[in-house]
Amino acid sequence: MQSRVIPSTGEVLPVIGCGTYMGFDRSPGSAEFAQLPRVLSALFEAGGSVVDSSPMYGKAEAAVGQLLAEGSMQGRPFLATKVWTAGRAAGIRQMENSLRLLRTDRIDLMQVHNLLDCASHLATLRQWKEAGRVRYIGITHYTPSAYADVEQVLRSEPLDFLQINYSAQEREAEQRLLPLAAERGVAVLVNRPLGGGGLLRRLRAKELPPWAQEIGCTSWSQLLLKFALSHPAVTCAIPGSGSPEHMAQNALAGGGTIPGPDYWRDKAAALAA
Structure with a gap:
């Protein structure tokens, strides 16, 4: 799997990760939960590391x-999660709980x-980063209706990462946010790289287009992921999955040829149709 640089530090990050929305919202003992160790193993064995979650x-x-505490998986995860509440004290409580649930004393992002x-x-x-409790913020x-606010924060705050939706179907971020992230030295995680509204379905x-073979793709999801990774500002795409087979297939998109934006000029519309 290819890697890309986190601009604020020079650390490299594999270009395909795993989102946990829906797929990891499972109870221990269920058949769905029993699949999840293999999802993480598929990610790590392919060379990936980013696992993105949220309260x-x-x-x-x-x-x-x-899973991370009980497993014997190869590779160190890059753990990312979020805070989503109002008020400083409530935010601290929520983040402390995330540390407890993730069974770690430090969050990567x-x-x-x-x-x-x-x-x-x-x-x-910023205080937690100084204290070593988080590595990146x-x-x-x-x-898209909030992109103007996102742009304002990107311009005014020193940040390490922006996580934003970007796909062949949702390309608004490439107009201003992705170029601004590159200008400001901010790494980009792409959520919803497979599009929304049942696009992949x-x-x-x-049938896959004949040109899929040119870039080593054997599935539509791989094509969509290579499109998301084609923008030079993108650091890592984090498709959600609770399926080991889908995770393994998605991870393959991070290897081989990842064409740049010019390659997709006459092809992106076919993906979004």
């Missing part, structure tokens, strides 16, 4: 913490989700 994802943080009470939480996170959003009903 808003139900049981996902607890599931990740338990803590993100202010949807900019909720952003100034208060970023002030806390960032912000997230997934709604619709594509799976069609």
Whole structure:
């Protein structure tokens, strides 16, 4: 799997990670939970490391913490989670609980989700970063109507990461946010790289285009992931999955040829149709 640099430190990060929304909101003892160790193993064995979660994802943080504590998986995870509440004290309580559920005393990346009470939480996170409780800080959003606010925070705050939605179907971020992140030296995690609204489900009903083989793709999800990674500002894409097979297939998109934006000029519309 290829890696890309985190601009604020020079550390490299593998380009495919795993989102835990829905897929990891599972109870121990269930058949779905029993699949999750293999999901993480598929990620790590392919060379990936980023596992992104949130207090808003139900049981996902607890599931990740338990699996990492009980497993003997190769590779060190890059753990990312979020704070999404109002008020400094409430934010601290929520982040402390995330540390407890993830069974760690340090989070690699803590993100202010949807900019909720952003100034208060970023002030806390700068203190936590100084104390070594978090390694990186960032912000997230997934709604284009909020992109002007995201841009304002990117311009005014020293950040390590931006997490934003970007796909062949949702390309608004490439207009201003992705170039600004590159200009400001901010790494980018891409959520919803497979699109929304059932895009992947619709594509799976069609045959892969002949040019998919040119870049080593054997599935629509791999094509969509290579598109998301084609933008030079993107550091890592984090498709969600609770399936070991899907995780292994997604991880393959991080290897081989990842064409740049010019390659997709006459192809992206076919992916988003």
